[in-house]
Amino acid sequence: MDETQKFQFRGDDTEVSARDVLLFVYDALKDKGYNPTHQIVGYLISGDPAYIPRYNNARTIIRKVERDELIEELVIAYLEPNS
Numbered sequence: 001m002d003e004t005q006k007f008q009f010r011g012d013d014t015e016v017s018a019r020d021v022l023l024f025v026y027d028a029l030k031d032k033g034y035n036p037t038h039q040i041v042g043y044l045i046s047g048d049p050a051y052i053p054r055y056n057n058a059r060t061i062i063r064k065v066e067r068d069e070l071i072e073e074l075v076i077a078y079l080e081p082n083s
Helices: 019-029 036-046 056-061 069-078
Strands: none
Touching: 019 036, 019 056, 019 069, 036 069
16 A cells, blocks of 8 residues: 555654654654564564654554555665665
């Protein structure tokens, strides 16, 4: 699917990309003292939302985007850094 997911983000109707979701969740994990990379990988592999804290509504936000879309975003960023 190439459609962008929409969800409520900080109380408004802003359309947010998978990249924005990953960055937001990364910051929330970092704020809470977790290793963001390990936690996000754990979530992406297992699908278990317990890897993501409820802090700043990060758990709800990451679940609004399909895991395959998040992985696709990471692969594109890694293999096509100028896109």
